Amino acid sequence: MIEVFIQVVIFIAGALLGSFFNVCIYRLPIQESIIIPPSHCPNCKTRIKIWENIPILSYIILKGKCRSCEVKIPLRYLIVEILTPVLFLLLWHTYGYSYEFGIYLLFISILIIITFIDFEHQLILNIITYPMFFIGLLINFLKGTFFNSLIAGLIGGGIIFLIVVISPFIFKKEGMGGGDFKLAAVIGVFLANGQNTLISLFLASFLGSLVGVTLILLGKKKFGEYIPFGPYLTSGAVIVLFWGKNIMEWCVKRL
Ligand SMILES: [Zn+2]
Known part of the structure; x- marks a missing residue:
């Protein structure tokens, strides 16, 4: 039971971090701060609301598009939000508590x-x-x-x-x-x-x-x-x- 709980926590933490990595991937090469300003659509600059920032789910609900200007959100966002928790779980299975x-x-x-x-x-x-x-x-x-x-x-x-x-x-x-x-x-x-x-x-x-x-x-x-x-x-x-x-x-x- 506790093992399932740990894995759920690792998955959620991985998905949230994956969401943050997407911000780093977008902002670091163009030398923008990764902390401020808060998440916004790179096309129309609309602030991204909290419910639109839920890893994996938001991408699926919004069908990969910005809510205001409908510009396509790159598939990379979804890939990183899934890949990160999957790799974290694999690490847990391979190395455990160490x-x-x-x-x-x-x-x-x-x-x-x-x-x-x-x-x-x-x-x-x-x-x-x-x-x-x-x-x-x-x-x-x-x-x-x-x-x-x-x-x-x-x-x-x-x-x-x-x-x-x-x-x-x-x-x-x-x-x-x-x-x-x-x-x-x-x-x-x-x-x-x-x-x-x-x-x-x-x-x-x-x-x-x-x-x-x-x-x-x-x-x-x-x-x-x-x-x-x-x-x-x-x-x-x-x-x-x-x-x-x-x-x-x-x-x-x-x-
Ligand atoms: Zn937009």
Whole structure:
């Protein structure tokens, strides 16, 4: 009974936070404050009433449109409001009542915000990655895993940094942006494990190539056209959080 209650609380908290992450995703890249002014329609500036701000439900009731000007509310709002509590619940199932649960709640929240900003703006903001790098180190310092965290951060950031530096010489253009290596460093610092960081980078390149090739085959992108890499880095990290152990065991069995 208490377990059901905990899960309901986690879901509601996740949905409410997801709603706040949507505000961050919209406002951080255009350098608006994430606290004031209160939520308003970006098109007609009408204040959003409390009942219109209920995560998930409001989107469905309003049929994804602004009440006053009927401009479409991006589907991303609904996706983030569902994705956040689902990932929070998965974390609870994987880590239960532990330090890791708390740390990874923060980590996943940041990854969600970074992912959707990168999708929409092809940008990974320094105002997110810089502080998170140090917060990740600090958390691991308090947990007694500072050096694992630092080394994993250097591995993650270092590998992507090399790719960023080398790829213009090989492909005659930039394959990734500077934000990507900072994000990879943040991922390493939070995973605090060199092996898991490598697996997450491997998964990221695998997913990135898979989607890239599919988009080219479907004629949606041309060969060599820019595809933001941030969402693959974050997806790789999330997969490792939930299935890192299984992936390792699978690899060990086969090698
Ligand atoms: Zn409006």
